Amino acid sequence: EAQVTQNPRYLITVTGKKLTVTCSQNMNHEYMSWYRQDPGLGLRQIYYSMNVEVTDKGDVPEGYKVSRKEKRNFPLILESPSPNQTSLYFCASWTSMSYEQYFGPGTRLTVT
């Protein structure tokens, strides 16, 4: 089954404690992206990747890091989380053949 998986689904953490949210896709898609979704603001792109070792900033990259060492994985790293990073995070992947994005189930992050 074609899918994008994210882990963990829920995470409560404290300010400053480094965390990683994993994202994996099984469709051999070249493009992957991370979004955050906040009430009234919709989905905002954090980082995206066009292929292995190729990443670029989206609209809200501050406080986040990503890496793309393998085609299937695109982890999101928060080196020093702050309360304003409390949000719902989605990972997505797609191919240039269709541009149809497949989204993961989301990770709800709370930073206290």
Added chain:
Amino acid sequence: SQKIEQNSEALNIQEGKTATLTCNYTNYSPAYLQWYRQDPGRGPVFLLLIRENEKEKRKERLKVTFDTTLKQSLFHITASQPADSATYLCAGHSSASKIIFGSGTRLSIRP
């Protein structure tokens, strides 16, 4: 800055009627516009994509238009059903990888 705006935060219509949702873009010219459906607590699900050189696209009860003069896309659901109740998101590609989403329209279909 580049923006996608979905003017209606919420839309309530009677079952069987046609729902029409609006998406406007400003300060850029997206090569593609996409529409997604999102149910509470779930990730968005792709519905339709339309290219800038296409006027209209259809899929079953769904229709989307792209008007580059008005800088607008309209999304229609005909013969609406309560199961169509969800939030609908519009997204514009400024490149293959840079994507801007609107804040969504919450559609409610009453029986």
